[in-house]
Amino acid sequence: MGQTMTDFLLELRCEEIPARMQAKASDDLARLFTEQLAQAGLKPERITSYVTPRRLALIAHGLPGETQAVSEEFKGPRTSAPEQALEGFLRKTGLAKDQLEDRDGVWFAVVEKPGRATADVLSEAIPAIIRAFPWPKSMRWGAASETTESLRWVRPLQGIVALLGEELVAIEVEGVTSGYATVGHRFHHPGIITIGSAADYVEKLRACHVIVDQEERKAIIESRAKALAGEAGYELIEDAGLVAENAGLTEWPVPLLGHFDPAFLEVPPEVIQLTLRINQKYFVLRSADGKLAPAFICTANIEAKDGGAAIVAGNGKVLAARLSDARFFWEQDKKTPLEEHAKKLSRITFHEKLGTVADKVERVAKLARWLVEEGIVSSPPLPFRGGAGGGASRDTIAPGTNPHPNPSPEGEGLDRAQLADLAEQAAKLCKADLVTEMVGEFPELQGLMGGYYARAEGLPNEVADAIRDHYKPVGQGDEVPTAPVTVAVSLADKLDTIAQFFSIEEKPTGSKDPFALRRAALGSIALIERNGLRLDLIFAALQAAGQSIVDRRFSPKSDALSHAIKAVGKALDAKTGPAVLDALGQVVPQVLQPTKEESARGFQDLVFMVASVRDFFLDRLEVAMKDQGVSADLIRAAQIIDGDGGKESDLVRLLARVRALQSFIETADGANLLAGYKRAANILKKEGYDDSGAPAMATAESQGIAQTGEEDPLALVEEPAIAEAVAEMAQGQPAAASAPAPEPAESALSAALDAAEPRAAAAIEAEDFEGAMAALASLRAPIDSFFESVIVNDPEPAKRSARLALLQRVRVAVHKVADFSRIGG
C-alpha cells in the first residue's frame, strides 16, 4: 500500500464501571471497533484493549491514513428496458446516463469510491459504537436526561480521548467531545493530564497512579498478596475471581494484610470465608496447619500516607462487626433444634399449587423412606455377604428379609429399618436451615449449615452428612453422594421436585426451565448411575406424585384410589414400564369403580405424568451420555425393549444395554449384523410390514398411551381385543402357513434363530447384555449367506412369504435385544 501506518488511541472515560462488567466491555469495545472499521475496509494490525474502573481504552496499531479507493461494478437493466428502469438504476448508483457503459445491450455502472481519511471513518465509527454499546444495564444522567432519548451508558460518560497518531479525531456524542485531556488517579492525581498519542498513554497514566492494563493490576494483586501472606507465615488461598474483582475496583492496587480476633474461628470456616470474600472482597489465608488463619488481605486503591495503617484498622473493624454478626447467627441458630426450625417451613410457599416447603419435606421424607424400604437404596453389603460393590438391587436383597444383618457401629451395613429411619429423619430436617439466620444472610450456605447444626445438636453423622450433601450433585463435575442416607434424601428431593412439577404441567420448554428440573434430572441420573440404583422410573414417579394427583382429582375418594395405587404396587412384579401401566389400568377401575369419565381423567393424569417423567429422564440421559461419547442413537436403540415398543424405565439396565450395544456394533460381527438387519428391515418395509415386526399391527406405543393427551387411555385396557393383539404381537410370530421346502441357507438361518432366540432371551433375562449380543452375533454368518444365495422376492408366493417371515423373525429377534432401526450409519 505504501502508506505510513499510524496508531489510534481511544479512551472512553466514565464514572466507576462495575467490576463484573469490565472484562466483557473491554472485549465488546475491541469487537465493535474491528467491525466498524472493517465496514470501511480498514483493518488494524492488532488491537490492545485496556479497562479500569474509570476508563475503557483501546489502541489500534498500524492503521493506514486513508482507506483504499475501491471501484464497484453494478449490473443494470437491459438497454432496451423501459425508461423507468433506467431511471431507477441511475438513482441507485448516483450516476448520469452518459457515465454508464453499454455492454452487449446491458447497462453497467462502475462506481469509483475514493479512499477516505481514516480520521473521518473514525469520527463516524466511534459515536456509532458508543450509542450501540451492549452494557448489561445502562442509565441516563444529567441535564440531557430530560428526554428518555438521551445517551445511555453504564454510568455517566465523562470524556473521550481519540488520537490518530498525534492528531485529534473529532468526535461528539451528545455533548461529550473528544480531546487530548484525561484524568489520572482520583486521589493521587486529581488534575487534568494531556495525552500526546497512543505511544505515551500507558506511561503517562502510570506516572499519574493509574495502571491501565488490567492484567498488570491482577498480577500486582496476586503477587503482592502472596508475598504478604508469606511474610506473615500464612498461605494465600488463591481465588482468581477475587483477583479480577479487586483489579476491577482499583486503578492503583495496594494489597494490605490485617488480622482478626482468632476467637471468631469457632464459626464454621465456610461462613468466615464467605464473609471475607463476598461481603468484603478480602483474600482468605491458611495457617501452616491447613486451617483458616485469623487474617485477611484487602486491596486498597491508594498508596496511603501512613503506609495503610488506618486502612487496615478501618477494614479490621468492619470485618469484626461482620464476624460478630455471623457468630451471633451461629450461636442463635444453634439454640433451636433443627426440628423446631423445620416447623417454620410451613410459612414458606414452595409453589402455589404444590403447597409449602413443609409439605415438600413431608413428601421427600416419605419418598426417601420408600426408596430404602423398596431396597432401591441400601447400605453397601458387608464384606462377609460378598457380592459386587455399589448399591444393591432388588435382586440382591429380597424385601422383608434380613431383619438384623449385623449392624456395624460405623454405620456400614445398617439394616433396612435403621436406614429407612435415618433417611426419613434426615429428609425431614434437610430444609430446616432455610429458616436459620445464617442461611438468611448467606443463602449459598444452605445444606452446609444444616449439616453443622445437626452435628452440633448431636444427631447421627449419617443424618448430618445427608442434610449437608442432599443438594448434590449440583452441576457437572460436582461430587456425587454415595452414602446411603444421603443418596436416599438427595434422590427423593430431586424426584419429588420433578414429578410434582410434571404433575401440575410445569415442564421445561425450550430455554425455559424456571424450576431447574433439567438440573434435577441430571443430578438424579448421576446418583442412579454412580450408585447403580435399580429404580423403575415409572414406579418412582408414581410414588413421588401419584398421591398428589389422586388428591387433586379425587378428593372425596382419595382413599380408594390411593388403595388402588398400593394395589398396583403389589401387583407389580414385572420390571418394565409397560407392565406398570398395564397393572394400573387393570387395578384402578376395579378398586375405585368411579364414573368412567372421572376414572379416565384421573388415570390419564397419572399415566401422562409417569410416562412424561420417564421420557424426560430418557431425554436427559441422552444429554448426560453425550459427554461420555455415547451417541443418542444408541440410547434410543437400547431403550426400546421387548420388541413391543415399550420403553425402558430402569436407567441402570438401560445403560448396561447401551454399553453392550456400543461395544457390539464396533465389532465386525456387530457392523455386519447391523447391515444385514437393515437390509431385512428395508425389504420388510417395502412389503408393508411395520417397524414392530408384525404386519399392520398396532403397538401399545402407537395406541398413544401418554403420548398426545387426546386419547382415552382406558380404551387400551377396556378393549380386550387390543390387549390380545398386544400380547400376540409381543410373541412376534404370526402363525406361518405350511411352508414349501426351504433352501439350505433358509434352513440354516432358521436353525440359527432357533438357537439364538432362547440364548438371547435367557441372557436378557439375566441382564447379561454382552451375552445377548453374542447370541445375535451368531446370526451374522447365516444372514449373510441367506442374502447371498436366496432371493426373497420369489415369484412363488408361498416361498416369498416364508422368506419374509424368516426375515421378520430376524428382526423380532434383534429387537428383543435392541431396536437396531434407530442406529444410524
Next chain:
Amino acid sequence: MAGQAETLSFQGLILTLHDYWSRQGCVILQPYDMRVGAGTFHPATTLRSLGPDPWNCAYVQPSRRPTDGRYGENPNRLQHYYQYQVIMKPSPPDLQALYLGSLAAIGIDPLLHDIRFVEDDWESPTLGAWGLGWEVWCDGMEVTQFTYFQQMGGFDCKPVAGELTYGLERLAMYIQGVDSVYDLRFNDAVDDRPAVSYGEVFLANEQQMSKWNFEVADTDSLLKGFEAAEAECQRSIAAGVPLAAYDQAIEASHLFNLLQARGVISVQERANYIGRVRDLAKGSCAAWMQVNGWAE
C-alpha cells in the same frame, strides 16, 4: 464521654453537612414529620424527583425500621436512626466530586482512607422506583448510597436526579472511632455543660420501641390503620390532592413494616401488601404528575 475533641460530634457532623450542601445551592429542609423507613420517602425526594423542574435539597431524615430493632443490645443495629439525604436534579456533571468534597469537609482524608465506588443498584418495590449507582466504601465500610434515579413511582425521571444517602450513625462511629453507636459523642461539652452520648439520648427509645414494635403494638389497630390509610390515600388521589394522598401512602408503608415486625404477615401475604403499598405510592405519583401537568 470518651472521644477525641478534634473529631466531629454527631451533631457537628450534621451541621457540617448542612453547611457544605447549603454552599452547593441546596435547600436545607427539616425532617418530614411522619414515620418513614428511609430518607427517600420524604416527598422532597419521591415527588420532587418527578417532573422537569430543577430541585436541589438536603435534609436529615429520622428513619424507622421496626424489624431492625435489637432492644438496644446490638452496637450496630437500630430500629430508629438518621439518614442524611441529598437530592440534586438534574444530576450535576460533578456530583461525584461534590460528594467527595463533603467527605473532606467532615474530615475524611482520601489519601489516608480508601474510598471506593462499588456497584450497587437501587430498587424500591414499594415506591416503584429504581436507579443505578454505587455504595461508597470507606476502608471497607459502606458509608453512602449513591444513586442516579431512573424511575420513580413507575415514571421515567426526566431529568435524572442524583441521590446521596449517608448513614449518619455509621459515619460518625467511623469518624469518632467508637465501636458502639451508643458511645457516640452527640455534642461537645461547653464550659460546665457536659457532652451527651448517643446512648443517653436514644438508648431508652431503642429499648422501649423495640419492645413495642415486636411485642406490644396492637395488630388489630395496625391492620385497621393500614386499611384506613389505604382508603384515605385513594380518596385523596380522587380528590386531586396528591401530596395528602402521598402522606397516606407513607403511613400505610410504615404500618406494613410494623405488621411485619409483629410477625403477622405470612410470606404469601407479604407480596400482596407490598403490591398494595406500591399501588398507593404509584397512584400518588401519577396524581402528582397529573396536577402538575407533566403526565403524558
